[in-house]
Amino acid sequence: MALILPNHLTVKEGHLYIGKHDCVSLAEEYGTPLYVTDEERLRSNFTRYDEALKKHYPDVQLLYAAKANGNLTIMKIFASLGAGADVFSSGELHMALLAGMPPEKLLFNGSSKTREDLSLAVEKGVKVSLDSFDELRQLNEIAGEAGKIVEVSFRINPAIDVPTHPKIATGLATSKFGIKADQIVDAYRAAMECPNVVPVGMHCHIGSQILDVEPFAKAAEIMVRVAGEITDLGVRLSFIDIGGGLGIPYNHETEVAPTPQEYADAVVPVFLKGIQKLGIKPQLWVEPGRNLVGDTTVLLSKVNSVKTSHKKFVNIDAGFNLLLRPAMYDSYHEVIVANKADMERDTEYTVTGPICETGDIIAADRKLPRTEDGDIVAILDTGAYGYSMASQYNCRPRCPEVMVFGERSGIMRRGESVIDILNTMKKLPWHEK
Numbered sequence: 001m002a003l004i005l006p007n008h009l010t011v012k013e014g015h016l017y018i019g020k021h022d023c024v025s026l027a028e029e030y031g032t033p034l035y036v037t038d039e040e041r042l043r044s045n046f047t048r049y050d051e052a053l054k055k056h057y058p059d060v061q062l063l064y065a066a067k068a069n070g071n072l073t074i075m076k077i078f079a080s081l082g083a084g085a086d087v088f089s090s091g092e093l094h095m096a097l098l099a100g101m102p103p104e105k106l107l108f109n110g111s112s113k114t115r116e117d118l119s120l121a122v123e124k125g126v127k128v129s130l131d132s133f134d135e136l137r138q139l140n141e142i143a144g145e146a147g148k149i150v151e152v153s154f155r156i157n158p159a160i161d162v163p164t165h166p167k168i169a170t171g172l173a174t175s176k177f178g179i180k181a182d183q184i185v186d187a188y189r190a191a192m193e194c195p196n197v198v199p200v201g202m203h204c205h206i207g208s209q210i211l212d213v214e215p216f217a218k219a220a221e222i223m224v225r226v227a228g229e230i231t232d233l234g235v236r237l238s239f240i241d242i243g244g245g246l247g248i249p250y251n252h253e254t255e256v257a258p259t260p261q262e263y264a265d266a267v268v269p270v271f272l273k274g275i276q277k278l279g280i281k282p283q284l285w286v287e288p289g290r291n292l293v294g295d296t297t298v299l300l301s302k303v304n305s306v307k308t309s310h311k312k313f314v315n316i317d318a319g320f321n322l323l324l325r326p327a328m329y330d331s332y333h334e335v336i337v338a339n340k341a342d343m344e345r346d347t348e349y350t351v352t353g354p355i356c357e358t359g360d361i362i363a364a365d366r367k368l369p370r371t372e373d374g375d376i377v378a379i380l381d382t383g384a385y386g387y388s389m390a391s392q393y394n395c396r397p398r399c400p401e402v403m404v405f406g407e408r409s410g411i412m413r414r415g416e417s418v419i420d421i422l423n424t425m426k427k428l429p430w431h432e433k
Contacts, residue, residue: 003336004252006295008041009380016338016378018298021404023338027376030402030411032302033318035387037412039077039405041296046081049288052260056268057284063107065244065289066092068384073403073412074293075099086244086287090120097124107203107241107285109155111177118142127151129203129241131178136191143196153201153241154179154187158222178204181226188230199235201282202227205243208290213258213266216242220267224274227282237282240275242267244287248294250332250381260291290384297383299323300338303375304354312349314371319353319360321396323382324389327359334380335363343369351377355394387413392421 003011009018016023019038026036046062053060063086064078070092075085076099084105085096096106103125108117111131118139121128123146130136130152143150157178179187191199206219220242227237246263249255258266271284301318325331335351337343345367353360362379371377390398397416402409 003341005380006041006252008038008296009298011341014340014342016298016336016341019404020407021409023298023300023378024376026402026404026409027300027302027338029409030400031415032300032376033322033399034300035297035322035382035399035401036300037071037074037293037297037383037401037403039403042074042077042293043081045292045296046078046083049260049286049291050082052264053268053284053286055261056264057272059281060284060286061105061239063105063241063285063287064292065287066096067388068289069293069297069386069388070095071387071401071412072099075101078292086289087126090117093120093124093126107153107201109203109205111155115142119146122146122148122150127153127201129153129155129201130187130191131155133187133190136187136194136197140194140196149196149198151198151200151238152191153199153203153239154184154191156181156184156202156204156223156226158204158206158219181222184226185229185233188233188235192233192235199230201237201239201241201285202230203241203243203285205287206245208245209247210245211247211249211255211257213263216245216263217266217270219243220270221274224271224278227274227280228278231278231280237280239283239285240271241285241287242271244289244291246288246291248290248381248384250334252334260288294384295381297381297386299379299382299386301377301379303371303373303377305373306349306371311365312347314349314351314368314377315354316351316362316377317354318379318399319355319362319396320357321353321355321393322390322399323362323379323386324391325385326362327357328389333363333382335366335368336378336380337369337371338376338378340369340371340375345369347371354396392416395421397421 063084066085067088079100087093088110106126108121108126109129122143155178188199191197247257249257301316305315307313320327349368351363400415401413403412
C-alpha cells in the first residue's frame with residue numbers, strides 16, 4: 001500500500017524528505033535521535049487557521065497553546081504572525097513574553113496555580129483564567145498588595161462528553177478543570193465584589209485531539225448562553241475564549257480530521273448568533289496547539305538492532321523518554337524507514353525504544369520494509385506533545401531540535417549531555433569527607 005503523506009513530506013529516490021531536506025542526510029549531519037520541524041508548514045498552518053476564523057468574524061485572536069510545544073523559536077514565529085498564547089505555568093509565561101507576545105495577548109490558565117504564579121501574572125499585567133473561588137480570593141489579595149487591578153475570566157466546565165482519550169477530555173462533568181455552569185454566575189458575582197479584580201472574559205476548553213466539529217459548536221452554544229447570564233450581572237465581556245482541541249489525523253489511512261475552515265464554519269456562526277442576540281461584541285479567542293504544530297515535525301531515530309523473538313522487534317534509539325504519547329495514551333504515530341521509503345512494506349515489526357520498561361513501544365505490529373541495524377526510522381506527526389513531554393528517564397539526555405526552512409537548516413535547541421543532568425545535582429554536606 002502506498003504511503004499517504006501530508007504535502008510537506010515527500011519521497012525522492014527512496015528517501016523521505018521534510019520540506020527540501022533529506023531526512024537521512026539530516027540524521028547524518030545532526031545525529032539521532034533528532035526532532036526536525038518544517039517552518040513553512042508552521043506558518044501555513046497558522047495562516048490557514050487564522051484566515052478561516054476571520055472570514056466569519058474579523059475580531060479573532062489566536063492564542064497558541066504553549067504546552068503543545070514550548071520551543072522559543074516556534075513561539076517567536078507565532079508571535080511574528082500575531083499570535084498570543086494560552087500559558088499554563090510561570091515558565092510558559094516567561095517564554096511567551098521572551099518570544100515577543102504582548103501581555104494583553106496572554107491568558108494564564110490552569111487548575112492549580114501557585115501564589116508565585118498569580119504574583120507573576122499580576123506583575124506582568126497578564127489576564128488570569130480563574131479555576132476556583134480560592135484562586136479568586138488569592139488573586140484579589142495578591143493584586144491588592146501590589147496595588148494593581150487584574151483582569152480575569154473564569155474557566156467554565158461545560159460538562160460535555162467528547163470523542164477523545166479520557167485523559168485529554170477536559171470538559172467532562174468529572175474533570176478537574178473549571179467551575180460548574182450552575183456555579184459560574186456566583187463566581188462572576190463574587191469577582192465583581194473584589195476591589196482588585198475585574199471580570200472581562202469567559203473561558204472554556206473541552207479537550208484535545210477531537211476529530212468532530214459538533215462538540216465545539218455545542219460548547220460555543222453553552223458559552224454564549226452563559227454569557228447572557230453574566231452580561232445581565234453587569235459584566236462587560238471583552239473576550240470569550242472557546243479553547244482549542246481540534247485534532248489531526250495521526251493514522252493517515254483511517255483518520256480524517258476537520259479542516260480549520262470546517263471548524264470555523266461550524267463554530268463561529270453559533271458564536272455570532274449568540275452575541276448578536278445579546279447585543280455584545282467581544283473578541284473571539286481560540287487556543288489551537290496540536291493543529292498548528294502536530295504535523296510539522298518528525299522524530300528521526302536510528303535502528304540499533306533487529307531481533308526475532310515471539311515477534312520481530314526493531315529496536316531504535318528513541319523511546320518514551322522522547323515521545324511519551326504511545327506509552328501514555330496508546331497513541332498511533334506513522335513510522336517510515338526513511339532510507340527505504342519507496343520499498344514494499346511486507347514485514348511486520350514492533351518498533352521499540354531503549355527504555356527499561358515493557359511499555360516502551362513506539363509502534364506495534366506495523367508493516368515495514370525489511371529493516372536492519374543502521375536504518376533511519378522517521379516517526380511522523382511529533383510536533384505536539386513530543387519534546388514538550390520528554391524526560392531524562394534512565395539518565396538519557398534529551399535530543400536536539402532542528403528547524404528547516406527552504407534550503408536552510410539549523411539547531412533551535414541543542415541536545416543535552418550527561419553533564420547537563422549532573423549539573424543540577426549537589427553533594428550533601430554530611431557526605432563531604
